[in-house]
Amino acid sequence: MNRYIKLVNFEFNRFLKIYLVLIGITIASQILGAIIRSNQYLNDMNDLLYEQLMTREAALEQLGKISFYHITQTVWFMGPIAICIVTLLIYMFFIWYRDWFGKNTFIYRLLMLPTARINVYFAKATTILLMVFGLVAIQLLMLPVGRRVLQWMIPVDFRVDQTIREILTSFDYLMILFPSTFYEFVIHYAIGFAVVLVVFTAILFERSFRWKGIVFGLIFGAFAVTIFIFPVIVQAFILPEFFYPIELFALECIAGLVVVSLSIWTSNYLLKKKIRV
Structure with a gap:
């Protein structure tokens, strides 16, 4: 068990830099996306109110209220999720082939370790699973952060506040990640x-x-x-x-x-x- 845990730690550390980059992209992109989408809505609303001189009721009827659902539809929100998924799919292959085709044929050392070879298999699979859970946890934490950004920027009369459950159930792709x-x-x-x-x-x-x-x-x-x-x-x-x-x-x-x-x-x-x- 001790050797297995060391192998998991070793495999995780080999991907750590890229993993941190994925986390950074997710956080930065989704916060920026919430700011951009909220600012776009404010500009559209200001145009209706102050340029076209509509009443608030008429502007809301035409533009509608904004909710976090509108942010989840942007490339700023979905893009990082797609990047993380594609990266992990590629890494499922890279985690093995790197050991054969890297600068040094590292697979020799892995398979000669004083432990059952199947532990190498389990360690690589566990690493992938931990990475998936880690990114899912980060995404779950980003939902209230993005919602808070929306609330800071949009007056209460122009927005619809959603609970986390409502956000998840309103978007089918999120329901796959967060059943x-x-x-x-x-x-x-x-x-x-x-x-x-x-x-x-x-x-x-x-x-x-x-x-x-x-x-x-x-x-x-x-x-x-x-x-x-x-x-x-x-x-x-x-x-x-x-x-x-x-x-x-x-x-x-x-x-x-x-x-x-x-x-x-x-x-x-x-x-x-x-x-x-």
């Missing part, structure tokens, strides 16, 4: 973690068998997806409306455990018997 129930939270992030493990296994296939490994990896990925969605396929096409929702959920959990177990077992086998360094 409304613990049940949904477990589903979303368990599926995400399973995807990471399957991708890691596919990478190890490629590293073990090179060009053939790419085919093996794609086959493994397709097989894993088939296993996971099999209960849904049965429910939709073979036995329509046969399972209760709780039963379908239980079957999906079992299928997910099968996928995760298969990924871990296969990766352990490849690391111990087939991996080429």
